[in-house]
Amino acid sequence: xxxxxxxxxxxxxxxxxxxHFLFIPLTLGLxxxxxxxxxxxxxxxxxxxxxxxxxxxxLFGINxxxxxxxxxxxxxxxxxxxxxxxxxxxxxFGAPLALEGLMAFFLEATFVGMFFFGWDRxxxxxxxxxxxxxxxxSNLSALWILIANGWMQNPVGATLNPQTMRMEVSDFYAVITxxxxxxxxxxxxxxxxxxxxxxVLGVSAFYLLRGRHVEVARRSMTVAAAFGLAAxxxxxxxxxxxxxxxxxxxxxxxAAIEGMWHTEPAPASFTAFGFxxxxxxxxxxxxxxxxxxxxxxxxxxxxxxxxxxxxxKLADLRIxxxxxSYDALEQIRALKGRGPVPPELTARFEEHSxxxxxxxxxxxxxxDPRQATDAQIALAAxxxxxxxxxxxxxxxxxxxxxxxxxxxxxxxxxxxxxxxxDAYPWLLKVAVWSxxxxxxxxxxxWIVAELGRQPWAVEGVLPTAVAxxxxxxxxxxxxxxxxxxxxxxxxFVEMKLMMKAINKGPEPDHAASPGAxxxxxxxxxxxxxxxxISTE
Amino acid sequence: MILHTLxxxxxxxxxxxxxxxxxxxxxxxxxGFDLGTGILLPFAAKTDLERRVVINTIGPVWExxxxxxxxxxxxxxxxxxxxxxxSFSGFYLAMAAILLALILRPVGFKYxxxxxxxxxxxxxxxxLFVGGFVPALVLGVAMGNVLQGxxxxxxxxxxIFYEGGFFGLLNPFALLAGLVSVAMLVMxxxxxxxxxxxxxxxxxxxxxxxxxxxxxIALYAVAGLALWGFxxxxxxxxxxxxxxxxxxxxxxxxxxxxxxWFANYAAHPWxxxxxxxxxxxxxxxxxxxxxxxxxxxMIFSSVSISGIVxxxxxxxxxxxxxxxxxxxxxxxxWDASSxxxxxxxxxxxxxxxxxxxxxxxxxxxxxxxxxVDSKEISGGKSHAY
Numbered sequence: 001x002x003x004x005x006x007x008x009x010x011x012x013x014x015x016x017x018x019x020h021f022l023f024i025p026l027t028l029g030l031x032x033x034x035x036x037x038x039x040x041x042x043x044x045x046x047x048x049x050x051x052x053x054x055x056x057x058x059l060f061g062i063n064x065x066x067x068x069x070x071x072x073x074x075x076x077x078x079x080x081x082x083x084x085x086x087x088x089x090x091x092x093f094g095a096p097l098a099l100e101g102l103m104a105f106f107l108e109a110t111f112v113g114m115f116f117f118g119w120d121r122x123x124x125x126x127x128x129x130x131x132x133x134x135x136x137x138s139n140l141s142a143l144w145i146l147i148a149n150g151w152m153q154n155p156v157g158a159t160l161n162p163q164t165m166r167m168e169v170s171d172f173y174a175v176i177t178x179x180x181x182x183x184x185x186x187x188x189x190x191x192x193x194x195x196x197x198x199x200v201l202g203v204s205a206f207y208l209l210r211g212r213h214v215e216v217a218r219r220s221m222t223v224a225a226a227f228g229l230a231a232x233x234x235x236x237x238x239x240x241x242x243x244x245x246x247x248x249x250x251x252x253x254x255a256a257i258e259g260m261w262h263t264e265p266a267p268a269s270f271t272a273f274g275f276x277x278x279x280x281x282x283x284x285x286x287x288x289x290x291x292x293x294x295x296x297x298x299x300x301x302x303x304x305x306x307x308x309x310x311x312x313k314l315a316d317l318r319i320x321x322x323x324x325s326y327d328a329l330e331q332i333r334a335l336k337g338r339g340p341v342p343p344e345l346t347a348r349f350e351e352h353s354x355x356x357x358x359x360x361x362x363x364x365x366x367x368d369p370r371q372a373t374d375a376q377i378a379l380a381a382x383x384x385x386x387x388x389x390x391x392x393x394x395x396x397x398x399x400x401x402x403x404x405x406x407x408x409x410x411x412x413x414x415x416x417x418x419x420x421x422d423a424y425p426w427l428l429k430v431a432v433w434s435x436x437x438x439x440x441x442x443x444x445x446w447i448v449a450e451l452g453r454q455p456w457a458v459e460g461v462l463p464t465a466v467a468x469x470x471x472x473x474x475x476x477x478x479x480x481x482x483x484x485x486x487x488x489x490x491x492f493v494e495m496k497l498m499m500k501a502i503n504k505g506p507e508p509d510h511a512a513s514p515g516a517x518x519x520x521x522x523x524x525x526x527x528x529x530x531x532x533i534s535t536e
Numbered sequence: 537m538i539l540h541t542l543x544x545x546x547x548x549x550x551x552x553x554x555x556x557x558x559x560x561x562x563x564x565x566x567x568g569f570d571l572g573t574g575i576l577l578p579f580a581a582k583t584d585l586e587r588r589v590v591i592n593t594i595g596p597v598w599e600x601x602x603x604x605x606x607x608x609x610x611x612x613x614x615x616x617x618x619x620x621x622x623s624f625s626g627f628y629l630a631m632a633a634i635l636l637a638l639i640l641r642p643v644g645f646k647y648x649x650x651x652x653x654x655x656x657x658x659x660x661x662x663x664l665f666v667g668g669f670v671p672a673l674v675l676g677v678a679m680g681n682v683l684q685g686x687x688x689x690x691x692x693x694x695x696i697f698y699e700g701g702f703f704g705l706l707n708p709f710a711l712l713a714g715l716v717s718v719a720m721l722v723m724x725x726x727x728x729x730x731x732x733x734x735x736x737x738x739x740x741x742x743x744x745x746x747x748x749x750x751x752x753i754a755l756y757a758v759a760g761l762a763l764w765g766f767x768x769x770x771x772x773x774x775x776x777x778x779x780x781x782x783x784x785x786x787x788x789x790x791x792x793x794x795x796x797w798f799a800n801y802a803a804h805p806w807x808x809x810x811x812x813x814x815x816x817x818x819x820x821x822x823x824x825x826x827x828x829x830x831x832x833x834m835i836f837s838s839v840s841i842s843g844i845v846x847x848x849x850x851x852x853x854x855x856x857x858x859x860x861x862x863x864x865x866x867x868x869x870w871d872a873s874s875x876x877x878x879x880x881x882x883x884x885x886x887x888x889x890x891x892x893x894x895x896x897x898x899x900x901x902x903x904x905x906x907x908v909d910s911k912e913i914s915g916g917k918s919h920a921y
Contacts, residue, residue, distance in 0.1 A: 065642040068599055073635050075609045079624025080631050083696045086624070090617025091874045095882055098614035101607035102889040109603045110893075110900055113596035121903050161875070163781035165694045166617070168875040333692070337786055469625040470697050479632040486636055490643060497650055 006468045008476040009081040012483060014450070016073050018443055019487050023067035025442050028142055028189055029196025029231070030060045031108075031135035035128075036223055042128045052216050053131070055506035056200065057115060062497050064112055066490060071105075073483070081476070085457050085467035091168045092158045092175060093148055100144035108137025142189050150181025152458050153449070154249040160353055162332040162341075167461065180245050184449075187238035190231045191445065194405055195438040197228025201412060202435035203502055205428035208421065213505045222416040228409035236402045239445075243296050246452075250459060252315075253452035254297060255308045256388045257395045259283040262307040267294025273396075276388040281308065283392075308385055315358065316381040319372075322359030325352035326369050357461040364465050383463075386454045394444040394451070401441040408434060540880030546778035546870070548879040552615045553856075553869045555886060557849050559611055561842045563604035565724075566897075568841055569834075570594040570601055572725020574641065574668025575718070578661050580729055580740040585910055587661060588649060593732040593908045595645060600897060602638070614882050618694075618784065618872040619856055623678070626688050626698040630674050630705055637670035668725075669718065676717025679848055680710030680759075683797065684767055685860030690785060699861060709762055716755045720818070720841045723748035727821060727837040731830040732908050742825050745833070749822035756814055756844060763851070769796025770858040770866055778870045787871065789863035797851040807850040813843025 003011075034056050041049030075097065079086045086094075111133045118127055151158075157174030158167045169175065201224045207217035246254045255261075259276035260268065261283065270293040274286030297305040306314075328349035332341050361380040362369040372380075412431070415421050422428065453459060457467035543551075573594050581587040594601075613620040624631055640663040648660035684707070687700040726745025730738050774788040801808050817840025824833030852858070858866040873879060 062646060065599075065646040068602065069639040069642045072602070072606055072609075072638060075606050075613075076624060076631055076635060078613065079609070079620045080628055081625070083621040083625035084694070086613060086621035087617055087694050087696070090613050090620060091878050094610065094614030094617055094620070094874070095878055095885075098607065098610035098882060099885050099889075101603060101610040102885055102893070105603045105606055106600065106889075106893045106897070110597075110600035110897055112599055114900055114903065117596040118903065161781065164783050164875075169878050169881070172877065172881050337781060337783070469628070470695065471625065471628055475628050475702075478629065482632060482636055486639060490639070493643065493647060497647060500650070 005471055005473055005476055006465050008473065008480055009468050009471070010464065012476065012480045013077060013081060015480075016070065016077065016483055016487070017450075018446060019491075020067070020070040020074055021442060021446055022439060022491075023063050023070065024142075025188075025192035025195035025439070026063050026199060027060070027067050027138050028192030029194065029227075030056060030063070030199070031131075031138045032193065033196055033200060033223060033227060034060055035131045035135045036227070037220075038128050038131050042124050048215055048219065051506050051508070052220055054119075055216065056220070057131075058501055059203075059498060061112070061116060062494060062501065066494055068109060070487075080479075081469050081471070082457065082467050083469040085462060088166045088462050088467070089151075089155075089158075089458055091166060092151060092155075095169070095172070096144045096148040096151075096175070100141050100148075104137045104139075104141035104144060106137075108134050108141065111137065139189055142192070143185050146185040146188055147176060147178065147181045149449075150178045150184050151175055152456075153184075153453060154178055154180040154245075155458050155461050160329075160356060162329050162349065163337050165333065167458075180242075180249060183238055183241040183245055187235060187242055188445075190234035190238060191438070191442050193231035194228055194235055194409075195442060197224040197231055197409065198405070198431075198434055198438045200224035201228065201409075202431045202433075205431035206502070207505065209425060209428050209432070214422075216506050218421055221412065221421050225409055225412035225416045228405070229413045232402065232405040232409050236406065239399070239402065240296065244299060250452065251306055252308070252311050252384055253386065253391075255306065255311055256386045256391045256452060257448060258293060258305075259286070259388055259392045260293070260305065260307045261309055263304060263310045264293075264307065266298070266304045267291040267301045268297065268305045269293055270296070271392075274392075276392045278385070278388050308388075312381050312384060315361075315384040316377060318355040318358040319361060319377050319380055321352040322355045322357065323362075323369050323372070325349055325356040326359040329353075329356065330370075355460065357456070357458070357463065360466050361455065361463050363463070383455050386452055391448055391452050394447040398441050398444040398448060401437055401444075405438065405441075540877045543880060543883070544779065545876045545879075548876065548883065549778070549869050549873045551883060552873060552879055553849070553853070555883075556612070556616065556856075557846055559604065559608045560845050560849075563608050564721075564841045564845050565838045566601040566604050567598075568721045569724045569728040570598045571668040571672050572721040572723070573728055574664045574725070575672065575722055576725050576729060576741065576744055577668075578665050580726070580744060581737050584654075584657060585913065586737050587657070588913050589733055589737060589908050589910050590729060591645060591648065591664075592913055593729065596904055597900065598641065598645065600900065602641075605638075611882070611886075615874050615879060616856065616867075616872055617874060618782070618867050622686070622688050622696050622698075622857055622867065623682075625696060626686055626700075627678055627681075627705065628698075629702040630678060634671045634674050637667050637674075639667075640664065641667035668721075672718045672721045673714045676714035677705055677710045679717065680713025681705055681707075682857055683713070683763060683848065683852065684709060685770065685791070685858040685863070685866070687861045688859050688865065689862035690859075690865040692785070694783075709759075709767060712755065712759050712762060716752065716759055716844065719748050719751040719755055720837075720844055723752050723818065723821060724837045724841055727825070727830070727833040730825065730828075731834050734907050735910070742828075745825045746822060749818050749825065749837075752818045752840065752844075753815060753822075756811075756818070760811065763797055764795045767797065768793050769799070769852075770855055770863055771796060771799075772854070772868065776854075776870065780871065782871050782873050782875070784865050784867055784871045787864065787868075789858070789866050791860075791863055800850055800853055810843050810847040810850045813839050814847055815840075815843075817841070817843055 034053055037049050037056065038053040041053060111130045114130045115134055118130055122130065156178050157169060157171035159170045161168045200220050204217035204221040207213045243254065259271055259274055261281050269288040269290045271283060271286045272289050274283040276283045293305055294301060294303060297303065328345050331345055332349060335341060359369040361383055362372045362376060365376040365379060366372050411427065415423065455463050455465065457464045573590060577587060577590055581590045644660045644664040644667060648657055688696060688698045690696060723745055726741045726748055729741035730745060733741065768791040770789055771792045772787055773790050780786060817836045820836035821833050821840060824836055854869040856867045856869060856872060
């Protein structure tokens with residue numbers, strides 16, 4: 001990636017999105033876990049469950065605040081750094097974002113205040129409804145943003161309007177029911193549930209190891225183990241669904257993840273390990289598992305999974321077809337909406353309009369794609385290969401961790417069913433050390449999905465290099481540095497506060513005594529100097 | 537799907553222009569008072585307890601309020617994609633300043649009370665001041681620039697080129713507009729604090745509110761005169777096609793001196809209601825502060841900022857974002873919107889969800905009704921910040 005405006009803008013978007021995505025999965029899962037705990041409290045009336053609700057709710061709140069503010073950055077960045085993108089696909093992409101605001105953000109953000117401030121002002125049931133509405137809001141917001149993101153991966157239900165020179169919605173139902181978006185939604189929310197489950201398991205294990213807050217810890221672990229096992233199974237199954245869908249809609253992404261340079265005779269093998277070399281277009285020292293790739297990609301023993309070489313050849317052809325469509329488009333646009341468009345021109349435009357985006361790949365090399373030389377077309381076709389090595393590795397990290405999570409949550413589910421959660425201290429230590437792992441898997445998942453989409457902003461429709469705003473390099477550098485500095489400070493502060501809240505532990509639940517729920521009053525000097533989490 | 541043709545394209549465009557106003561007003565009224573409260577924090581509250589009282593007046597509601605801004609961004613993206621693309625990339629560094637300032641707020645609210653150190657808390661107090669002041673100022677400055685026309689041009693393929701730097705935004709008229717924005721939000725924040733607190737904080741808030749209301753009236757008047765005397769308006773010179781494709785380059789436009797931005801008020805006298813509400817609301821809020829009628833003060837202050845925001849839109853109609861260097865590229869209501877179908881779908885979504893949002897937001901304010909008590913804060917009840 002060159003450090004020009006495109007490269008810096010991509011870097012800024014990736015860093016702010018990855019950072020935002022540190023907080024979102026925990027919000028998604030913890031909101032539901034907290035709501036489950038409060039439901040138990042309301043149904044049984046046992047105050048320990050309220051104590052648990054408040055404790056995990058406090059951690060939820062610390063996390064939620066940064067999620068909201070970094071989300072605002074995401075909402076604004078499309079227009080700031082990707083103005084041609086915003087113009088070109090705003091008619092389709094903007095609607096889910098606006099609906100996300102209307103349906104989800106207002107819900108979660110309005111009721112999250114009630115969650116914290118409403119304990120004394122609301123009845124038990126009303127407060128429970130508030131908590132569930134926060135959880136519903138968070139999860140609805142994931143639905144809409146993944147419908148938007150799913151459209152970037154698989155742009156259905158839209159056509160290019162030559163008069164306005166942008167994509168416009170032709171079938172909104174198709175945009176909402178996009179299979180890629182559906183699979184992504186369940187995969188991503190499950191990942192969020194898993195992050196939260198592993199977080200609750202790890203923190204509770206820390207308490208059990210220390211012999212503190214044992215009652216709260218044990219109950220929390222029981223809830224989290226069951227929830228986490230369901231989530232980890234769902235993550236992997238829906239991850240597989242995503243892989244299958246990529247073989248349909250994003251063949252290049254799948255080939256790059258695989259480091260699969262040549263089409264293999266069906267059923268293709270899966271490369272379990274190796275060192276992909278982009279320059280040589282080869283994967284060194286690779287270890288293959290026969291048949292598996294063919295099964296994942298085509299769910300058959302006869303379907304072919306195309307390799308990178310073949311896909312580049314296909315891209316070359318599509319660029320040439322795209323140029324024909326682009327030429328017709330320019331002629332239609334030259335009429336400036338005055339007078340009728342000759343039908344043969346429309347026909348020529350529409351014949352290959354599905355691959356018109358491929359002609360735009362040439363804009364990096366030549367202003368008018370129609371003037372492109374064969375060499376430039378070859379270069380542009382070569383650009384359709386994403387960076388193979390990071391995809392190859394991120395994918396393997398994600399999948400390996402996914403398998404580990406199934407095993408891990410299954411073990412804890414078994415232990416909690418047998419009421420033996422504290423029988424094996426070494427397992428509890430593993431749980432504490434496992435807290436960061438689902439975050440690593442989630443970030444790796446983002447890298448696979450979005451780096452794998454390159455060079456496209458919208459797959460096959462709009463190249464990233466064309467989508468960017470015409471900004472000066474200094475302006476982007478200034479904001480990039482600004483975000484990195486501020487975000488780093490915030491991350492540091494957030495982690496300290498989280499650890500402090502964890503060290504302090506749940507407040508004793510004496511509903512009558514004032515000060516019980518205050519996070520401020522209880523912060524005695526002794527607790528403030530207490531050590532951070534360790535497996536001691 | 538042909539449902540969307542139930543409403544004509546030009547009708548939908550006009551409705552979405554109105555809704556753009558509704559969103560901006562919603563943001564200015566709700567997030568406006570907590571931005572204003574943030575600006576007043578170091579001045580209206582002196583002791584730590586007072587400052588916590590002030591923060592707790594907005595603590596339960598700022599997150600919901602800020603969603604108006606997020607929704608504003610999303611709705612402009614969906615309904616006016618060109619406006620979103622040109623303004624957010626053109627005002628690039630200004631937008632980044634708003635974002636960086638706003639990020640300080642949530643963390644400020646949450647983290648300030650988590651440690652006892654005086655230095656820690658006072659640092660966050662000033663962070664909260666910046667988080668209120670910078671967005672208030674910059675959004676006003678942006679409005680001031682929009683009224684003058686913004687130096688952008690559109691290439692034939694609709695690529696956007698912005699040819700003014702960050703410092704070009706800081707011209708005298710725009711700064712004046714920025715001060716109007718700060719003054720009105722301080723007035724609004726002070727009205728809120730007068731309503732939600734008592735004792736020394738309320739007394740100081742009232743004092744700041746009185747000054748801010750007078751300042752708002754004076755600066756708004758000066759800005760109006762400057763707009764009349766020094767700022768060119770714009771006029772579409774080609775035939776106005778209200779149902780055509782959203783391509784700004786299909787029309788011709790010229791700049792026009794001599795109060796062109798006031799032509800709408802002559803053509804449609806009822807639109808004078810907007811600037812009148814701006815003045816009258818601020819004046820009545822001033823009376824309310826003097827007479828200690830806090831509920832009414834809050835209402836009139838809301839009327840005033842709504843009037844001021846809407847007067848900008850009414851002056852410029854049908855222009856939304858004029859271009860100073862390629863007037864033809866100016867974005868108008870008739871050529872910068874989304875497609876017919878998207879506008880319709882979004883309208884359905886808005887008609888379903890906006891009333892629901894208003895209902896539950898009102899319910900939350902009702903639950904939280906009443907003054908924030910300093911005893912309650914120091915007693916640590918109900919999870920105070």
